[in-house]
Amino acid sequence: MDKLVIRGGHRLSGSINASGSKNSSLPIIAATLLAGDGTFTLHNIPDLRDITTFTQLLNYLGTETAFSDNTLQISSQNLKSLQAPYELVKKMRASIYVLGPMLARFGHARVSLPGGCAFGPRPIDLHLMAMEKLGATITIETGFIDASVKGGKLRGGDIHFPLSSVGATGNALMAAVLAEGKTTISNAAAEPEIETLCKFLIAMGSTIRGTGTTELEIEGAKSLNAIDFRNVFDRIEAGTLLAAAAITGGEITVNGVEPEQMKSVLKKFVQAGCIVETTLNSISLKSHGKLTPTDVTAKPYPSFPTDMQAQWIALMTQADGTSHITDKVYHERFNHIPELNRLGAHIEIRKNQAIVHGPQLLSGTKVMSTDLRASASLVLAGLVAKGTSEVLRVYHLDRGYEKIETKLNTLGADISREKYNEF
Numbered sequence: 001m002d003k004l005v006i007r008g009g010h011r012l013s014g015s016i017n018a019s020g021s022k023n024s025s026l027p028i029i030a031a032t033l034l035a036g037d038g039t040f041t042l043h044n045i046p047d048l049r050d051i052t053t054f055t056q057l058l059n060y061l062g063t064e065t066a067f068s069d070n071t072l073q074i075s076s077q078n079l080k081s082l083q084a085p086y087e088l089v090k091k092m093r094a095s096i097y098v099l100g101p102m103l104a105r106f107g108h109a110r111v112s113l114p115g116g117c118a119f120g121p122r123p124i125d126l127h128l129m130a131m132e133k134l135g136a137t138i139t140i141e142t143g144f145i146d147a148s149v150k151g152g153k154l155r156g157g158d159i160h161f162p163l164s165s166v167g168a169t170g171n172a173l174m175a176a177v178l179a180e181g182k183t184t185i186s187n188a189a190a191e192p193e194i195e196t197l198c199k200f201l202i203a204m205g206s207t208i209r210g211t212g213t214t215e216l217e218i219e220g221a222k223s224l225n226a227i228d229f230r231n232v233f234d235r236i237e238a239g240t241l242l243a244a245a246a247i248t249g250g251e252i253t254v255n256g257v258e259p260e261q262m263k264s265v266l267k268k269f270v271q272a273g274c275i276v277e278t279t280l281n282s283i284s285l286k287s288h289g290k291l292t293p294t295d296v297t298a299k300p301y302p303s304f305p306t307d308m309q310a311q312w313i314a315l316m317t318q319a320d321g322t323s324h325i326t327d328k329v330y331h332e333r334f335n336h337i338p339e340l341n342r343l344g345a346h347i348e349i350r351k352n353q354a355i356v357h358g359p360q361l362l363s364g365t366k367v368m369s370t371d372l373r374a375s376a377s378l379v380l381a382g383l384v385a386k387g388t389s390e391v392l393r394v395y396h397l398d399r400g401y402e403k404i405e406t407k408l409n410t411l412g413a414d415i416s417r418e419k420y421n422e423f
């Protein structure tokens with residue numbers, strides 16, 4: 001097992017490139033199942049555990065993939081199995097993304113129910129509701145979702161999501177693009193990852209109106225084509241790197257980004273006392289180390305993203321006063337807090353709100369990762385903690401951050417990755 005050993009106290013400076021987005025790569029990779037001919041070439045795909053897991057699942061289904069230098073080639077001409085097994089699906093919930101495209105292309109799909117996750121229940125009822133609206137019959141037995149449609153072809157329908165769901169919107173889009181007729185999706189998720197999926201599907205030959213908004217209209221196509229496509233940047237990785245500069249009183253520039261997609265996060269950094277400058281494709285952040293306590297409420301895009309909530313809590317441990325961080329997407333996404341408190345933070349949890357009392361001097365010690373963004377928050381805290389911190393079970397971090405210690409060391413951090421054994 002790997003751990004990150006972080007010697008704190010170094011101001012970060014310099015410039016770094018953002019990686020491709022994990023959360024847009026996954027639906028795009030799933031959407032390649034929709035084309036029966038040709039080979040896709042996907043650029044700017046991050047080299048992450050979740051991507052490896054997902055390509056393993058597609059290989060199991062019969063796709064051919066080749067990944068090198070952040071370019072993924074995929075061909076789905078010879079799919080052989082329509083069942084996504086538990087052993088692979090339990091490794092990553094987003095495996096549910098194969099449901100929509102498989103159902104759309106073959107009229108049948110069997111997908112293991114996804115496992116739970118570290119921060120509370122993550123149901124898939126909205127995914128299933130969307131498939132049923134397009135004519136699918138869904139049964140759940142022995143831990144599997146069995147979806148099929150009479151006559152093998154989905155039919156367009158009207159889908160309304162009672163709450164904003166990135167995954168369910170993605171699955172609905174990937175099912176609707178091959179359904180017969182028109183589909184409308186209201187209260188769709190408008191996250192940049194869904195906007196990128198829409199652009200990808202349009203490039204494949206779909207007709208989609210409303211890209212980037214919460215109201216989508218899709219005209220089903222007879223078939224779709226394999227294409228070359230460049231994936232969007234990872235706004236959560238970029239936000240995490242900016243938070244590393246802010247917490248260490250540093251000054252960095254992140255390149256290869258679209259600041260427009262990070263407005264809610266950049267506004268909070270400015271409120272917290274950082275100087276933020278942007279160009280078309282870069283963001284520079286400078287912090288003098290003095291931070292203003294800044295409240296945040298995580299909500300669907302374009303509000304502050306829940307995937308930056310844990311990182312913001314770590315940052316606010318250094319602010320001159322008390323901050324309130326509320327998560328309205330995942331009410332229990334606070335496993336990082338007991339670990340941050342072990343580093344010396346003083347954070348209380350009241351329902352779905354964290355109350356962070358700062359500034360607190362953090363002292364390095366061993367801390368345990370519990371999920372992807374929680375582990376990112378522990379790394380941020382380790383950067384500013386006195387002495388040495390050890391973040392254990394770094395496999396959580398490797399799911400969503402491409403060589404994060406290399407990037408942070410490039411900016412002046414002092415982190416080493418070491419093997420260790422757990423009792």
Ligand code: EPZ
Pocket residue numbers: 022023024026093094121122123124125126127128163164165166167168189193306307329330372373400
């Ligand atoms: C995506 O998860 C992201 N994952 C998550 O990022 C992110 O936190 C989340 O969107 C919210 O932005 C990927 O894109 C792979 P949702 P997803 O469906 O699609 C409820 C990370 O750190 N809901 O938008 O699973 C759900 O419980 C990961 O990179 C239902 O009730 O999230 C939640 O409260 C963590 N029924 C809310 O909707 C459903 O059928 C939003 O979830 C589906 C969701």
